[in-house]
């Protein structure tokens with residue numbers, strides 16, 4: 001920043017000196033307006049793009065709703081106690097999601113860490129302070145299925161637990177022992193495991209073992225916000241920044257009152273615990289609540305129809321080019337939204353790598369996902385009017401390749 005510009009910004013901040021007392025209140029909105037007018041993405045030359053790919057973390061996942069930004073902006077002007085924000089917001093979120101209690105975490109991954117930590121420590125301060133050393137804990141094993149053993153298990157092993165991987169019901173029964181602390185279920189991998197939710201829960205209940213489920217990207221449908229709580233999972237973990245369109249670095253931990261209370265003892269504002277680095281600020285906690293409220297009150301049927309319309313717009317444009325085919329599918333779990341797969345035969349002379357590069361480097365830049373030899377598109381992260389742009393750009397590139 002040039003010195004002159006720096007002074008301009010300083011003049012509207014409390015650091016400026018003598019004028020502070022009288023102008024600080026009035027200056028704040030002015031500073032916000034100046035910051036908004038600044039357009040940092042353009043100023044720093046950061047590429048922005050139309051997201052026809054989906055809620056990918058690397059692509060910043062989703063765009064927050066105006067109500068969320070409003071909540072962030074207004075709460076940012078007030079000091080409050082962080083715990084009180086969690087208390088009040090937690091009650092509201094729990095009521096929406098049919099859980100006894102809830103907390104806003106720094107994403108689904110953080111919900112998995114804190115939920116597991118809470119199960120291991122309860123409210124015992126000594127245990128909280130010793131994690132991730134679980135060597136002297138009576139219970140320090142977590143059981144999961146082989147088909148559910150993906151990278152996300154790192155969230156649990158971060159607490160120090162030993163994962164115990166099973167494949168069959170018989171193996172599960174043999175694996176349960178006095179050291180079993182928790183049973184973990186990865187919802188998106190349901191079909192990759194031999195044991196389904198009901199059986200998993202029945203075994204856990206029989207032995208008095210708590211259960212945790214990762215449903216990070218499994219909304220929509222909206223009912224999933226409460227389905228797994230109703231089903232009997234003790235802890236449910238969800239991403240806040242995917243289809244819920246809350247802050248990207250926020251998530252939800254829902255579940256039993258005692259376990260949420262224990263999870264909170266492993267998290268800020270308290271230190272001396274493994275969750276200290278998983279801080280969520282008041283703005284994000286409140287923004288997450290508003291995002292959830294807005295999502296639940298959305299007309300999901302109308303939204304689905306709009307998605308189908310967008311898919312049809314793109315589909316009909318690309319199919320005008322001989323050799324291009326399309327298929328629409330809806331993944332049953334995770335990113336449950338109309339997904340358009342576009343493939344082409346050898347009449348169309350372009351690789352999917354070249355196509356996605358051309359879309360990326362075009363104006364406006366567009367992101368799609370490569371899939372096999374074709375590309376995959378979703379439309380739920382598009383802004384109004386963008387489906388037409390995507391349709392035109394794809395038509396342009398396919399036409400140029402024949």
Ligand SMILES: *Cc1c(COP(=O)(O)O)cnc(C)c1O
Nearest residue numbers: 107108109110152216217239251
């Ligand atoms: C995205 C995702 C996570 C991580 O969620 P964050 O909100 O980014 O922390 C965990 N598990 C699954 C299955 C996911 O898809």
